[in-house]
Amino acid sequence: MKGTVGLFDSGLGGLITARYLHQLRPDLSLLYYGDTAHLPYGDKSPAQIRAYTREIVSFLVEKGAEAIVIACNTASAVAHEVAVEAAQGLPVFDAIQPALARLLNSTPATIGIIGTYTTITSGVYRDPLREAGYLVQERPTPLLVPMIEEGWLDHPATHATIETYLSALGEIDTLLLACTHYPLIEPAIRRYYQTTGKPVQILSTARLLAEAVATTLPRAEDLSPPSLQIWVSDPNPRFQALAERFWGTALPIMPASTSPTALAKSPAP
Amino acid sequence: MKGTVGLFDSGLGGLITARYLHQLRPDLSLLYYGDTAHLPYGDKSPAQIRAYTREIVSFLVEKGAEAIVIACNTASAVAHEVAVEAAQGLPVFDAIQPALARLLNSTPATIGIIGTYTTITSGVYRDPLREAGYLVQERPTPLLVPMIEEGWLDHPATHATIETYLSALGEIDTLLLACTHYPLIEPAIRRYYQTTGKPVQILSTARLLAEAVATTLPRAEDLSPPSLQIWVSDPNPRFQALAERFWGTALPIMPASTSPTALAKSPAP
Numbered sequence: 001m002k003g004t005v006g007l008f009d010s011g012l013g014g015l016i017t018a019r020y021l022h023q024l025r026p027d028l029s030l031l032y033y034g035d036t037a038h039l040p041y042g043d044k045s046p047a048q049i050r051a052y053t054r055e056i057v058s059f060l061v062e063k064g065a066e067a068i069v070i071a072c073n074t075a076s077a078v079a080h081e082v083a084v085e086a087a088q089g090l091p092v093f094d095a096i097q098p099a100l101a102r103l104l105n106s107t108p109a110t111i112g113i114i115g116t117y118t119t120i121t122s123g124v125y126r127d128p129l130r131e132a133g134y135l136v137q138e139r140p141t142p143l144l145v146p147m148i149e150e151g152w153l154d155h156p157a158t159h160a161t162i163e164t165y166l167s168a169l170g171e172i173d174t175l176l177l178a179c180t181h182y183p184l185i186e187p188a189i190r191r192y193y194q195t196t197g198k199p200v201q202i203l204s205t206a207r208l209l210a211e212a213v214a215t216t217l218p219r220a221e222d223l224s225p226p227s228l229q230i231w232v233s234d235p236n237p238r239f240q241a242l243a244e245r246f247w248g249t250a251l252p253i254m255p256a257s258t259s260p261t262a263l264a265k266s267p268a269p
Numbered sequence: 270m271k272g273t274v275g276l277f278d279s280g281l282g283g284l285i286t287a288r289y290l291h292q293l294r295p296d297l298s299l300l301y302y303g304d305t306a307h308l309p310y311g312d313k314s315p316a317q318i319r320a321y322t323r324e325i326v327s328f329l330v331e332k333g334a335e336a337i338v339i340a341c342n343t344a345s346a347v348a349h350e351v352a353v354e355a356a357q358g359l360p361v362f363d364a365i366q367p368a369l370a371r372l373l374n375s376t377p378a379t380i381g382i383i384g385t386y387t388t389i390t391s392g393v394y395r396d397p398l399r400e401a402g403y404l405v406q407e408r409p410t411p412l413l414v415p416m417i418e419e420g421w422l423d424h425p426a427t428h429a430t431i432e433t434y435l436s437a438l439g440e441i442d443t444l445l446l447a448c449t450h451y452p453l454i455e456p457a458i459r460r461y462y463q464t465t466g467k468p469v470q471i472l473s474t475a476r477l478l479a480e481a482v483a484t485t486l487p488r489a490e491d492l493s494p495p496s497l498q499i500w501v502s503d504p505n506p507r508f509q510a511l512a513e514r515f516w517g518t519a520l521p522i523m524p525a526s527t528s529p530t531a532l533a534k535s536p537a538p
Contacts, residue, residue: 037317038307045503048306117507143426146415155433157412160426234314238386 003220005213006065008033008056010041012232012239013145013180014071015246017095020210021069022228027220030228031063033256034243037234040145042116046078049118053079057086059256063229069213070094073115073178073205077122091216095205096124098212099176102203104132108174112200113138114165115178116145125178137169141179148181149242154188162192177204184245231256272489274482275334277302277325279310281501281508282414282449283340284515286364289479290338291497296489299497300332302525303512306503309414311385315347318387322348326355328525332498338482339363342384342447342474346391360485364474365393367481368445371472373401377443381469382407383434384447385414394447406438410448417450418511423457431461446473453514500525 005028007018012034022030033056035041041049053075057068068087070076075083076094084092103111111134113125120126120140129136143161152158166175166189175193177183183204193200220226228251232239235255243251274297276287281303291299302325304310310318322344326337337356339345344352345363353361372380380403382394389395389409398405412430421427435444435458444462446452452473462469489495497520501508504524512520 037313044306045505048503143412143415143419143421146412150412152412155429157426157429157433160424160429164424164426234317236314 001066001218001220002029002222003027003066003217003226004029004031004064004222005067005069005217006031006033006057006060006063007069007071008035008060008075009072009180010035010074011039012036012242012246015230015243016180016183017069017071017206017210018228019247020207021213024210024214025217027226028217029220029222029226031060031065032228032230033060034230034232034239036232036236036239040116041072041074042118042142042145044074044118046118046122049075050079050082053082054086057083061086061088061090066090067213067217068092069209071180071206071209073180074118077119077124093209093213093216095178095180095209098208099178099203099205100125100128102208103129103134103174103176106174108134108201110135110137110170110172110174112136112166112169112172112175113178114141114144114169114175114182116140117142119178125176137172139165139168141165144185145179145181148184151245153185158185158188159192162188166192171198172200174201174203177202177206180206183207230254270335270487270489271298271491272296272335272486272495273298273300273333273491274336274338274486275300275302275326275329275332276338276340277304277329277344278341278449279304279343280308281305281511281515284499284512285449285452286338286340286475286479287497288516289476290482293479293483294486296495297486298489298491298495300329300334301497301499302329303499303501303508305501305505305508309385310341310343311387311411311414313343313387315387315391318344319348319351322351323355326352328500330355330357330359335359336482336486337361338478340449340475340478342449343387346388346393362478362482362485364447364449364478367477368447368472368474369394369397371477372398372403372443372445375443377403377470379404379406379439379441379443381405381435381438381441381444382447383410383413383438383444383451385409386411388447394445406441408434408437410434413454414448414450417453420514422454427454427457428461431457435461440467441469443470443472446471446475449475452476499523
């Protein structure tokens with residue numbers, strides 16, 4: 001394996017997973033596709049999301065990906081099989097399996113799950129956990145993504161929103177953040193649970209996914225320096241600021257219409 | 270004129286305009302198209318929004334619309350000309366002209382404008398008003414739509430968000446709500462200005478648009494009872510609840526699968 005991994009998400013939130021992966025495995029080169037023309041996936045139908053996924057995975061394979069990472073919870077929930085088909089035998093990681101594996105190997109009393117409407121109503125986390133005998137409380141939390149994208153990580157509105165959303169879950173001892181973006185407000189979530197006085201373990205699908213990819217893929221054999229390339233399907237100046245928020249430093253973003261020969265490799269982050 | 274008006278929006282927020290229009294002109298039959306497969310338009314590029322607009326207007330014309338109402342501020346900002354082309358000589362109303370006409374015929378000292386990123390950065394309100402000598406303060410307020418769609422019209426998070434957004438405008442004497450959804454939080458906005466102690470006139474593009482259509486179109490000649498038909502490009506159970514929130518009563522919603530298939534944009538990168 002040369003060490004090239006293709007990740008995608010409906011937008012740029014998957015860069016948080018990419019960032020975790022880069023921290024854990026700086027030897028890997030990352031190809032990232034943000035389907036900004038169709039975000040947010042959380043409001044789209046499963047059929048629509050499957051159609052987008054098929055095209056994006058084919059694009060990443062064509063660009064040289066040797067493994068595919070579905071960094072989007074919503075797409076993971078409804079389009080894993082389509083991604084496997086389009087990946088032509090390459091390994092496919094989704095955001096759900098690592099989180100389920102972790103939870104099913106632990107002994108929480110009651111698990112809380114928050115995510116988009118599509119992720120929550122799909123039952124991808126809830127159903128296997130309940131079948132295994134766990135108590136599950138869940139809630140769609142659609143305001144958290146736009147708040148994070150607004151940069152309001154410690155704003156009174158964010159704290160009020162978190163309080164309404166999390167108090168509705170009742171008593172839990174483990175909370176699963178089932179959306180790429182949510183790690184950025186983990187401090188605000190921790191603060192809420194400090195006010196309740198009940199310790200809650202917080203897990204994020206983004207970090208568990210990055211850990212699964214990092215521990216599964218072999219060491220890169222390519223001797224050229226690792227790189228990060230980012231494409232978006234609908235270029236928009238605002239995405240530049242968002243990408244920097246999610247990745248932590250400035251990043252060049254290419255429109256997906258760019259021809260392969262015109263692609264300039266970005267410096268390693 | 271038989272009295273059939275075609276309205277569209279990126280989602281279902283335009284039903285607020287439709288509702289105002291129905292209150293003012295109960296003789297009209299309304300055709301409504303919610304492009305839920307591509308919402309929110311506020312994050313999309315102008316070229317993308319123009320492509321959607323062309324298809325939707327053609328669909329409404331085919332369904333018998335005798336006038337077209339662009340109930341979406343974002344589409345009004347970037348796709349009026351495309352709508353006129355696709356409307357084949359039918360009158361086209363957009364959300365911008367009625368609001369500009371009203372403001373340019375009044376004497377506000379300082380006008381505040383709030384709306385989506387695309388609407389605000391397009392300058393469609395700001396530029397003509399500044400050219401006419403008005404002082405304008407504006408700000409994109411992207412969290413308000415998801416809060417309204419969550420039904421949080423009087424929630425602490427909504428009040429905290431409104432305070433941050435509106436205080437950033439500084440001192441104004443007129444506020445233009447340049448987004449379909451915003452009339453639903455007009456009471457919360459009024460409450461904010463009561464706390465500041467400074468009276469502010471609040472105008473909404475949705476209401477001004479409905480008034481312009483209502484006063485322009487001739488009396489319907491059709492003797493059959495007026496009706497309301499709603500299509501969405503991506504059916505989703507959640508839209509049912511949203512439609513009822515925006516229209517005020519239960520509503521049947523049809524999938525637009527009978528519509529031009531080109532409406533679902535190919536995801537090919």
